[in-house]
Amino acid sequence: MPTLDDKTTITPKLIAAHGITPDEYKRIQEILGRDPNITELGMFSVMWSEHCSYKNSKPVLKLFSKMNAELPHQENLLVKPGQENAGIVDIGDGLAVCFKIESHNHPSAIEPFQGAATGVGGILRDIFTMGARPILLMNSLRFGDLAQPVSQRLFRGVVAGIAHYGNCMGIPTVGGDVYFDSSYEGNPLVNAMALGIIKKNEIVRGAATGIGNPVYYVGATTGRDGLGGAAFASKELSDQSHEDRPAVQVGDPFMEKLLMEACLELLKTDALVGMQDMGAAGLTCAGCETASRASTGVEIDLAYVPRRETGMIPYEILLSESQERMLVIVKKGKEKEVERIFEKWDLHAVKIGEVTQGDKYRVLDSGKLAAEIPAKALADEGPIYIREEEKPAYLEETQKLDLGSIKVPRDFNQLLKKLLAHPSIASKSWVWQQYDHMVRTDTVFYPGHDAALIRIKGTQKGIAVSTDCNSLYVYLDPFEGGKIAVAEAARNVVCSGAKPVGLTNCLNFGNPMKPEIFWQFHSAVSGMIESCKMFEIPVTGGNVSFYNESPQGAIFPTPTIGMVGLMENIEKRVPSFFQNKGDLIFLAGETFNEIGGTHYLMMEHGLKKGLPPRLDLKREKALHQFILDAAQGGKLASCHDLSEGGLALALAECCFKSDQELGAVINGMGAIQEGSTGLRTDALYFGESQSRAVISVSPNHKDDIKRLAQKYGVKFYEIGVVNADSLVVEDRIHLTVQQMKNIFESTIPKTMERFS
Amino acid sequence: MKAAVVVFPGSNCDTDCFHALKDVMKVPVEFIWHKERSFPKTDLVVIPGGFSYGDYLRTGAIARFSPVMDSVTKHAHEGRAVIGICNGFQILLESGLLPGAMLRNKTLEFICKHTWIRAEENLTIFTGQMEPGETLCVPIAHGEGNYYCDDETLKSLQDHAQIVFRYSSQSGEVREEFNPNGSRDHIAGIVNKKKNVLGMMPHPERASEEILGSHGGRKIWESILNAIG
Numbered sequence: 014m015p016t017l018d019d020k021t022t023i024t025p026k027l028i029a030a031h032g033i034t035p036d037e038y039k040r041i042q043e044i045l046g047r048d049p050n051i052t053e054l055g056m057f058s059v060m061w062s063e064h065c066s067y068k069n070s071k072p073v074l075k076l077f078s079k080m081n082a083e084l085p086h087q088e089n090l091l092v093k094p095g096q097e098n099a100g101i102v103d104i105g106d107g108l109a110v111c112f113k114i115e116s117h118n119h120p121s122a123i124e125p126f127q128g129a130a131t132g133v134g135g136i137l138r139d140i141f142t143m144g145a146r147p148i149l150l151m152n153s154l155r156f157g158d159l160a161q162p163v164s165q166r167l168f169r170g171v172v173a174g175i176a177h178y179g180n181c182m183g184i185p186t187v188g189g190d191v192y193f194d195s196s197y198e199g200n201p202l203v204n205a206m207a208l209g210i211i212k213k214n215e216i217v218r219g220a221a222t223g224i225g226n227p228v229y230y231v232g233a234t235t236g237r238d239g240l241g242g243a244a245f246a247s248k249e250l251s252d253q254s255h256e257d258r259p260a261v262q263v264g265d266p267f268m269e270k271l272l273m274e275a276c277l278e279l280l281k282t283d284a285l286v287g288m289q290d291m292g293a294a295g296l297t298c299a300g301c302e303t304a305s306r307a308s309t310g311v312e313i314d315l316a317y318v319p320r321r322e323t324g325m326i327p328y329e330i331l332l333s334e335s336q337e338r339m340l341v342i343v344k345k346g347k348e349k350e351v352e353r354i355f356e357k358w359d360l361h362a363v364k365i366g367e368v369t370q371g372d373k374y375r376v377l378d379s380g381k382l383a384a385e386i387p388a389k390a391l392a393d394e395g396p397i398y399i400r401e402e403e404k405p406a407y408l409e410e411t412q413k414l415d416l417g418s419i420k421v422p423r424d425f426n427q428l429l430k431k432l433l434a435h436p437s438i439a440s441k442s443w444v445w446q447q448y449d450h451m452v453r454t455d456t457v458f459y460p461g462h463d464a465a466l467i468r469i470k471g472t473q474k475g476i477a478v479s480t481d482c483n484s485l486y487v488y489l490d491p492f493e494g495g496k497i498a499v500a501e502a503a504r505n506v507v508c509s510g511a512k513p514v515g516l517t518n519c520l521n522f523g524n525p526m527k528p529e530i531f532w533q534f535h536s537a538v539s540g541m542i543e544s545c546k547m548f549e550i551p552v553t554g555g556n557v558s559f560y561n562e563s564p565q566g567a568i569f570p571t572p573t574i575g576m577v578g579l580m581e582n583i584e585k586r587v588p589s590f591f592q593n594k595g596d597l598i599f600l601a602g603e604t605f606n607e608i609g610g611t612h613y614l615m616m617e618h619g620l621k622k623g624l625p626p627r628l629d630l631k632r633e634k635a636l637h638q639f640i641l642d643a644a645q646g647g648k649l650a651s652c653h654d655l656s657e658g659g660l661a662l663a664l665a666e667c668c669f670k671s672d673q674e675l676g677a678v679i680n681g682m683g684a685i686q687e688g689s690t691g692l693r694t695d696a697l698y699f700g701e702s703q704s705r706a707v708i709s710v711s712p713n714h715k716d717d718i719k720r721l722a723q724k725y726g727v728k729f730y731e732i733g734v735v736n737a738d739s740l741v742v743e744d745r746i747h748l749t750v751q752q753m754k755n756i757f758e759s760t761i762p763k764t765m766e767r768f769s
Numbered sequence: 770m771k772a773a774v775v776v777f778p779g780s781n782c783d784t785d786c787f788h789a790l791k792d793v794m795k796v797p798v799e800f801i802w803h804k805e806r807s808f809p810k811t812d813l814v815v816i817p818g819g820f821s822y823g824d825y826l827r828t829g830a831i832a833r834f835s836p837v838m839d840s841v842t843k844h845a846h847e848g849r850a851v852i853g854i855c856n857g858f859q860i861l862l863e864s865g866l867l868p869g870a871m872l873r874n875k876t877l878e879f880i881c882k883h884t885w886i887r888a889e890e891n892l893t894i895f896t897g898q899m900e901p902g903e904t905l906c907v908p909i910a911h912g913e914g915n916y917y918c919d920d921e922t923l924k925s926l927q928d929h930a931q932i933v934f935r936y937s938s939q940s941g942e943v944r945e946e947f948n949p950n951g952s953r954d955h956i957a958g959i960v961n962k963k964k965n966v967l968g969m970m971p972h973p974e975r976a977s978e979e980i981l982g983s984h985g986g987r988k989i990w991e992s993i994l995n996a997i998g
Binding site: 176454 | 779780781788789818819820822823825876879881908912972974975977981982
């Protein structure tokens with residue numbers, strides 16, 4: 014882009030370079046009643062980018078709001094999607110949880126360490142901006158084949174970046190999910206989730222209310238880093254993307270820690286009116302959104318904005334995405350009190366303007382008008398497009414799968430070992446040991462469990478969280494895949510004994526201008542909604558990330574779910590691993606000939622094909638009710654959900670966590686096979702039929718648990734018993750726990766070790 | 770007994786230590802802001818973990834210049850107890866209250882996990898409730914916990930029984946494979962010659978309650994309580 018100054022002439026070429034279409038430019042002229050200057054053009058370009066305006070996704074995202082409105086217990090959803098920086102759900106006793114997941118895919122592809130680190134920084138600001146204290150972080154990561162050096166480089170950088178930011182902030186990173194698939198080559202996914210806790214009556218709005226109230230700029234200085242990041246995130250990655258490196262921001266978690274403590278301290282005074290972080294689109298977004306929410310105007314003077322570089326023009330100051338900055342609106346007359354708090358934390362707190370009458374976002378530069386735009390037009394009235402959609406042609410090919418041509422492998426021992434050694438399945442301890450997952454001393458279930466579990470001090474409550482998405486399913490059948498993404502995340506939370514109370518989602522897709530991509534997007538969302546309705550789980554918001562394409566094509570559609578569950582009494586928690594020798598092992602749920610889209614089919618037969626397993630929502634819901642009832646009654650020693658790798662892998666995983674080495678003897682596979690006619694042995698061991706869990710119970714509870722399963726209509730098979738040090742399944746699998754654990758634990762470290 | 774937890778900008782285990790002392794051990798405890806030049810007389814000063822000053826320059830290098838450190842040094846010289854945990858240990862090294870320095874972990878990566886440490890002797894106020902050779906499960910969480918000192922210092926530490934904790938196996942074997950960060954002589958914690966200042970990388974405050982998965986740290990608090998009363 015040529016050098017810009019306030020005399021720059023607006024040419025069609027310059028308009029196009031800002032990603033603004035001729036029609037959109039016409040609207041800008043109508044809104045202003047004149048031509049915009051270069052500063053205003055820049056402001057429109059970032060606010061009307063997909064990243065900020067959701068112009069391509071809004072019509073579909075509205076389906077979530079419509080669904081929410083039809084759910085029972087409306088009153089529990091305290092802040093709804095799109096209203097504020099993050100959604101909030103009531104958890105009783107005057108407390109609420111505030112949570113959100115967001116992508117930082119493009120920056121991480123270019124600069125993995127800083128890209129991932131600032132992703133964490135951004136999502137944390139969204140939480141404490143609402144007045145909530147962040148208590149946990151999660152992340153959902155996707156990379157290309159780990160055998161590729163480029164995937165290793167991205168993986169190492171992203172994990173280190175997340176660790177750097179979260180560890181320094183002192184907020185535990187308690188879990189997440191990591192998958193490797195060639196579709197993510199060149200376009201990794203980095204989705205970060207944060208959850209905070211807040212008193213219901215202390216929720217802060219991002220609104221600039223009260224004419225005459227001062228507007229403060231707080232935190233780090235403004236530089237040219239991250240210039241136009243929102244616009245950068247709204248196009249496909251290409252071979253030239255590395256030239257966009259200046260659009261990647263650099264994070265300073267220490268600054269953010271100070272900012273967080275200062276903002277939360279400010280919250281305890283009565284001086285605070287509203288807060289908004291300067292994330293995507295920086296000062297442009299923070300100014301117009303706070304004004305728009307309050308239906309007021311905001312006037313600022315850029316001369317007061319603290320800077321880290323000289324010679325910055327208004328265009329650059331307004332579009333900068335320098336990190337760790339907040340816009341804070343305080344009560345007139347309380348300025349001293351506010352400044353005292355920020356001074357205590359050695360932070361800049363500068364009055365840059367005030368709330369005004371009218372509806373304009375007015376920006377001055379040393380008293381001289383630099384930009385003047387109706388705030389609502391900029392923040393909320395961007396263009397909305399209903400994109401064309403068309404069923405992808407590839408589906409016809411991928412959905413053809415002749416089971417008859419798939420030979421059942423002979424050696425299941427070997428197969429299980431191979432599964433355990435697949436990077437997507439193998440232990441992620443190399444990842445989560447780099448994250449401080451214990452700070453704040455609330456982490457009860459560590460990473461590796463079905464869901465992470467955090468206690469809330471001073472109460473009996475626990476919060477269980479899981480992130481999940483099997484994107485191969487979504488690729489092969491977007492609607493069913495969307496349904497399963499929600500169901501599986503809910504099942505993870507339920508298996509730990511918590512009831513799902515809300516979800517946030519990060520919708521990662523390719524270029525929405527391509528009708529086939531938009532069809533995937535719309536279908537996946539529709540599928541997710543089906544599940545949400547059935548399980549009565551509100552969607553609290555999230556983020557859309559389009560344009561996830563590299564020169565090799567689009568990623569697998571990946572609607573990542575961040576599921577939040579509530580446990581009223583944390584003493585009723587259920588671990589994912591076997592606990593006691595002699596406990597009985599049951600399989601809950603039905604098994605079908607479902608091999609399509611399985612990890613087994615992909616790994617063993619080299620096929621990413623077939624229809625993924627079908628999800629019967631009623632059956633899934635019955636399973637949830639059964640598990641929660643059993644957990645409440647204290648009947649479960651352990652409960653682990655079945656997913657990739659099926660029953661065989663789930664059984665292996667159940668042997669991994671206990672301090673003592675506990676294996677299992679399984680001799681009831683025949684009963685499952687009898688319950689499902691013509692069931693193939695590979696489907697029985699490695700199929701991925703939905704709505705299933707492996708449960709272990711003390712022999713004393715055998716009759717009770719069977720009665721409960723019957724009450725909820727859940728098919729229930731007694732398949733074996735917890736035993737010492739080996740996993741033995743009929744005459745097909747016989748491995749020591751140590752053998753399995755070695756493979757499971759060493760796969761990723763062996764690939765990633767620097768010194769070997 | 771009365772305790773105080775120092776809070777630096779970037780401290781993030783301050784509230785955890787506060788909780789372990791107050792809610793678990795039932796000890797009266799106060800926070801001290803790093804800008805305070807003095808603080809009321811207290812029996813135990815805790816320098817908590819975290820990233821004081823963002824680890825800029827070197828871990829603990831800036832925190833040691835905080836106004837509060839003069840009073841902490843005075844408190845230590847008067848023979849009262851100081852415990853520095855993780856970043857607190859690093860600050861004690863930088864301020865000269867303990868000898869040695871910290872290097873990056875041998876893997877060059879941050880490591881958070883449960884470790885076993887062996888109590889080497891029980892003649893300090895921090896270890897009185899342990900048997901020499903007893904092992905405790907206490908988690909670590911650090912990027913720079915690779916304790917280093919020169920030969921002479923090491924010999925002096927050994928000769929004066931200042932090495933209080935070493936990384937070990939659950940059964941107490943001390944070997945390379947049980948040392949998570951590459952520290953010299955497998956050191957996890959040391960005391961000064963007067964044995965009233967302890968620096969340790971593992972986090973006892975994270976191992977003080979059964980629900981968090983380990984409770985080895987509780988023995989350290991119990992020892993202090995027992996010694997000070």
